[in-house]
Amino acid sequence: MHVYVHIPFCRRKCIYCDFFSVGERLADWPGLVDSLLREARIRADSFGSHTPGVPSSLYIGGGTPSLMPVEEFLRLSAGLSELFPDGPGEFTVEVNPDDVSEDKVAAWCAAGVNRVSMGVQSLMDSELKAICRRHTAGDAVEAYGLLRRSFRNISLDLIFGLPGQTPDSLRHTVDGFLDMAPEHISAYSLMYEELTALTRMRDRGTIDETAEADSVEMFAMVSDMFAGAGYEQYEISNYAREGFRSLHNSSYWKGLPYIGLGPGAHSYDGLRTRRENLPDLAAWRGGDETDFPFSEETLTDDELREEYIMTRLRTREGIPLDEFGRRFGSVESDRLLRKAGRFMEGAIRRNPQPSLTLCDDGKFLSLTRAGIMVSDEVISSLF
Ligand code: SF4
Structure with a gap:
């Protein structure tokens, strides 16, 4: 069984992001955890429960899961562990560099997290600022050091094609990633999604979109540098050291069933039915003992x-x-x-x-x- 949990709060919105999230000031953490655990019980019944011996994964993403107070994170993971009688084989939490602290690392370890995915994106402060990330390059390197003391499976995210990025500045970021030596790297081209501030800025002419040819060149550079350092490009945007492919993400690419919990989360039955929980916190929280609101699509x-x-x-x-x-x-x-x-x-x-x-x-x-x-x-x- 593969389970994704969406934590729908962020401290502030990054300008390129179209994931469902609302401001942290609206966060009722105990209420969120109660609802997630109630939804987990309902969904486990409709999608079937974990079969011992079959690879399983739990991925807590968002939004920003690393904003969660430690006691609520521990309560959530303890409740979700009932879905996995022999434990999730891979248990990932997504973190933002400036949330990583000794207390949180200790709590994630105590909860059974065995893989951390950190959104670094760039190691150039000017580029991070341009996309409204909260952290600096220094924060990311420091957070990595703290995580490394406790985790042997760390994934870092990188974005190329950022406003103001040059081949040299991208090389600096990739070199920095290689110095940190994570087990896994996800490297995506910046996307101009509908209704994001980034797209509005491009349309107003306040930022320039990277030309297609430059973006392809940057992709080739990233791919060559990671391959040259011994990472396997096992998916177009994902690189791993041997034995560290992401089990959870691979379930999406293999068409395996997965359950999504939380507002805006997606589920798939592995056959032809997809569900999307309503991307609306209040409507989703209206879920009761029998169901949570979602839309469903049957693939032709x-x-x-x-x-x-x-x-x-x-x-x-x-x-x-x-x-x-x-x-x-x-x-x-x-x-x-x-x-x-x-x-x-x-x-x-x-x-x-x-x-x-x-x-x-x-x-x-x-x-x-x-x-x-x-x-x-x-x-x-x-x-
Ligand atoms: S922290 Fe992540 S989920 Fe939140 S706005 Fe930024 S990119 Fe989106």
Whole structure:
């Protein structure tokens, strides 16, 4: 069983962020934990409970879970542990650098957390300030040192394509990440999501969006530097030391079932039903002993196939062709390979290098390095 818990409070909004969160001043922590535990009991009944021996994960994300008072964090994790009779194999908490303190680290350890994911994003103060992050580069390095004393599995987040970022400043950040030597790194290109302050600023002309070509160059630099330091790029945006792939995130890419708790959290039954809890704190808190409000979507055959192609191709292994054939039939299998043919030969004018390849004696269809650089275009051409 894979469980995601959404903590919907942030001290202040980062300008690029479109995750559901509200101001910390609205935080009723005991009330939030009561509601989350009530929802966990309801959802565990409808999605089934953990099967001993099967890999499981618990991910407390947000929002900003590291704002949670320690006593409420301990109460939440103790309550959630009932979902995992033999403990979650991987128990991650997301943290912001300026919340990390000795007390909180001790509480996370006591709660059974065995993986910490810290949103560092950049090691340049000017870039952090430009996107309204609360911390400085110095805070991040200091917090990492504190976490390192207690955790042997740390993931750091990085964003490239930030306003004002240059190849040199990005190199400085990547070098700093390599000096810290985390087990896992997530590196994403800055996205201009609808209704964010960042997008409004770009539209008003107060900041410049990084040009597509520069962004691709930055992606190539990040990927080369992490690969050169021995990290495996096991998903387009994720890098891990051997044995430290994220079990929880991998469940999304493998189409496994997961339960999302909290306002705005998503769930999937592993077949074709997705749910989204209402991204509205008051409405979600209105949940009672029988249910919490959500919207539900049933994926069509076409949507299932497209999602399968999209998520699997983002991974290093790619699409397992036997499984694809079993799930979607030989007609779709043949169609996929026919469309992939142009990309395997590099027959696309804009990108003449092969973007797709067959690996492991034709058992998997996966992106080549050239393909990773233009993955959106390749993937959507296979639908
Ligand atoms: S701290 Fe995280 S969740 Fe909160 S606004 Fe910033 S990026 Fe979004």
